[in-house]
Amino acid sequence: MSEITSDIANLTDVSFGYDESRLILDGISMSFPRGKVIAIMGGSGCGKTTILRLLAGQVTPRLGEVDFNGRSVARLSKKELYAMRRQIGFLFQFGALFSDLSVFENVAFPIREHLNLPEEMIRDLVLMKLNAVGLRGAASLFTNELSGGMARRVALARAIALDPLLMLYDEPFTGLDPISLGVVGQLIRQLNDALGTTSVLVTHDVVESLKIVDYVYFIGKGCVLASGTPEEISHTTDPFVKQFIHGEPDGPVPLHMKAPELSADFFGGAHA
């Protein structure tokens, strides 16, 4: 049996790269305490989503250890990995709803696949999940009839269908209007507390996430640059974090990509 530890998941000295030449994560360590909402922030392409993929066992680290609920994810067989994933809910950036199924059937999908329940019970469960995200009234709609914010909430209802131990959110706030943004933010917090799960959200929406999370990791250059509670983060003196949370165009992360001297490009004919 897996031992009960205070952390639901841990990354220990993890290095990972999609190709041989470049490491996206370089000896990174993070822990995800049970019952908390944790945000992972950083610029685009810094490996935030890769961390979620590592936690879910979709990719395996080149070096280091990823463990979930006391077991090393990389050492699981496919069957064990699938057993583990039943305890993890994953919210995709654009929802990834099944376009050939109705809203009801989308939420029912994981329940039908994994549990052998009578139809009335499935109906009650699905309506409860949809009610939790405020969309019980949309059960009979098809996915092409939903707005972006509604689709995100339906996907959230589907992700929590099996009452996961760990919820992973990939950019949950991207492309939402301010009202939907607030709704999704509140839902993440409320569902976390109501279901007693742990939530990890990857985001670059500083304002919205600092309102709801318990702990923040800032990552860049393959490692953790800063971490702390929202309170600590807002008073940080770290120049990178300051630039990030205040949205300053220039700072430790430069505005300009590395390029030859301006004079060389315009007068020297480097690319001619």
Added chain:
Amino acid sequence: MKMLIEGLRGLGRETQAILTRLGFIARFFVALIRRTPESFVRASLTLREIYFSGVLSLAIILVSGLFIGMVLALQGYDILSTYGAGDSLGVLVALSLLRELGPVVAALLFAGRAGSAITAEIGLMKATEQLDAMDMMAVDPISRVAAPRFWGGMISMPLLAAMFSAAAILGAYAIAVPLIGMDSGAFWGNMQAAVDVRVDILNSIVKSLVFGTLVLLIAVFEGYDAKPTAEGVSSATTKTVVYSSLAILAADFILTIFMFRGV
């Protein structure tokens, strides 16, 4: 000299890429076959695919069959009667349909109608992360999405080919007997005497099973392997139709050598 070496290198790279891809397809095929039982335990998934690739292809298969049969009768009677063998029209029509045209044309139509649809559907599911989402929900996309489509098509293919031949023979009858005035007894009687169950009908079924395997493997694989972009899905769909048409014609040539040499 340098150009020659470069050329050889390029050739080597190309060959390696083709072999790697063939290896991928072979592994994918094994994965599909290993998930066969699940497609039949959850029969509703496969039945749904039989409806989409089989039932919905019926119209194009029957109409094309009817026309091909009518053309065969017109052309065949014209030539046969020159040699005084107009009575053998039924034999000509039945043998050319059962041995060649039935399985081949039905498979080509099937590749265009159902194969392309399967590739586009799976490719779009991949592009919109639906396959990834399934995998994250601990549902294997090969057994939930790919295998039922493969087996649904495999069941439909020989049935469609048989219906194609039947429609074509009826089309040929409609031209030969009422229009040309051929004797109905000679049409059916000569046909019945010439068609052999093992050589003609069984081989026809074997052909359509082989073509079905090729079309469906290519269709499902191309969808699964499509780049997750709009261009990726469109190019995968094109590849399905082109590759499966070529594969059908090449396989038909090889099968014909083994089946009908010396018959």
